[in-house]
Amino acid sequence: MSAAILPPRGVVARVPAKVNLELRVGPRRADGFHALSTVYHAVDLTDEITVESAEEWGVTVLGPYAGRVPTDESNLAMRAARAVAALADVDEPVHITIDKSIPVAGGMAGGSADAAGTLLACDSLWQTDLSRSDLEEAAAELGSDVPFLLTGGTAIGSGRGEQVVPVLTQGTFHWVFALHHSGLSTADVYAECDRLRADEDVPVPEPSGELMTALRAGDVDQLASALMNDLEPAACSLDSTLRKTMAAGLTHGALATTVSGSGPTVAFLARDKAAALDLMVSLSADGVADDVVHARGPAAGAHILNDITVR
Ligand SMILES: C[C@](O)(CO)[C@H](O)COP(=O)(O)OP(=O)(O)OC[C@H]1O[C@@H](n2ccc(N)nc2=O)[C@H](O)[C@@H]1O
Numbered sequence: 241m242s243a244a245i246l247p248p249r250g251v252v253a254r255v256p257a258k259v260n261l262e263l264r265v266g267p268r269r270a271d272g273f274h275a276l277s278t279v280y281h282a283v284d285l286t287d288e289i290t291v292e293s294a295e296e297w298g299v300t301v302l303g304p305y306a307g308r309v310p311t312d313e314s315n316l317a318m319r320a321a322r323a324v325a326a327l328a329d330v331d332e333p334v335h336i337t338i339d340k341s342i343p344v345a346g347g348m349a350g351g352s353a354d355a356a357g358t359l360l361a362c363d364s365l366w367q368t369d370l371s372r373s374d375l376e377e378a379a380a381e382l383g384s385d386v387p388f389l390l391t392g393g394t395a396i397g398s399g400r401g402e403q404v405v406p407v408l409t410q411g412t413f414h415w416v417f418a419l420h421h422s423g424l425s426t427a428d429v430y431a432e433c434d435r436l437r438a439d440e441d442v443p444v445p446e447p448s449g450e451l452m453t454a455l456r457a458g459d460v461d462q463l464a465s466a467l468m469n470d471l472e473p474a475a476c477s478l479d480s481t482l483r484k485t486m487a488a489g490l491t492h493g494a495l496a497t498t499v500s501g502s503g504p505t506v507a508f509l510a511r512d513k514a515a516a517l518d519l520m521v522s523l524s525a526d527g528v529a530d531d532v533v534h535a536r537g538p539a540a541g542a543h544i545l546n547d548i549t550v551r
């Protein structure tokens with residue numbers, strides 16, 4: 241006699257953080273967003289999202305950042321679950337548990353990652369027949385960074401960042417991230433960028449050939465010289481400690497440094513794993529950041545780890 245196949249009671253998804261290898265910010269558009277040309281790079285600093293059938297809708301956040309993440313309807317993971325339920329016409333509450341390692345308001349797209357993981361986990365739990373493009377559309381509505389977190393790897397982002405095209409890269413890059421407990425609001429950083437450039441004629445942004453060549457060749461030195469972020473002056477203007485953190489990493493042997501997205505996380509590119517671990521020790525000893533972590537990229541986008549079928 242064959243055992244009955246039960247639908248899964250819960251699904252676990254893993255989602256990466258991101259750093260922008262290049263972030264060119266164009267003029268503010270009529271809808272308030274800025275035209276972007278960016279190269280996203282997923283790194284293996286991850287959150288885990290568990291979505292389980294429940295009596296009521298709810299969110300629990302685990303880990304050191306728990307106190308700084310809302311657990312009501314404004315949580316991006318909850319908004320993602322509601323979006324899948326509406327699209328697939330499902331009326332079945334879920335409880336979402338976010339085991340959080342990606343810093344909050346750190347410029348590494350932590351909330352966006354949780355949204356991407358939840359889209360995938362709910363899609364799997366409810367066995368909807370939503371297409372990949374349905375999920376990508378829902379992702380773009382939740383936030384500009386969310387579609388990339390579904391894709392992962394390394395990808396060019398255009399539009400307001402929501403249009404994503406994967407790029408081929410070779411090898412693995414080693415990063416050290418200097419985390420700061422005080423976050424920066426993404427909207428504030430874009431507004432500060434506008435203020436600092438008020439007298440400039442800002443061109444429509446385009447990707448650079450040098451970065452694409454570096455990625456195709458897996459050339460870490462070339463990548464080091466191609467890193468750039470138009471939001472860096474704005475993030476450093478809002479948090480005056482960032483320049484000191486960046487300088488410390490370069491003194492301790494980082495090949496290059498950049499503010500991650502809208503900051504305040506500072507990313508350092510290291511030659512290899514050993515150099516990254518040395519840099520971590522030196523930065524920790526300097527006390528220039530609240531925490532220092534090593535991560536590798538490119539990493540996989542949101543993916544399902546397993547179904548929980550036990551009742
Ligand atoms: C800084 C980056 O992380 C770089 O990848 C993203 O551009 C931010 O993406 P995100 O956090 O998903 O941002 P959203 O939730 O879409 O927008 C938050 C706020 O950031 C500003 N914003 C965002 C994206 C964009 N292309 N232009 C903007 O001006 C807007 O003020 C917006 O209200």
Ligand SMILES: Nc1ncnc2c1ncn2[C@@H]1O[C@H](COP(=O)(O)OP(=O)(O)OP(=O)(O)O)[C@@H](O)[C@H]1O
Nearest residue numbers: 315316344345346347348349350351352354385426
């Ligand atoms: N699941 C979530 N995780 C983290 N923050 C969330 C979440 N849901 C809602 N938020 C809210 O969103 C704000 C921004 O959080 P997030 O960690 O996504 O910023 P970020 O990493 O700087 O984003 P980005 O890099 O995409 O600009 C937080 O301050 C928090 O109030």
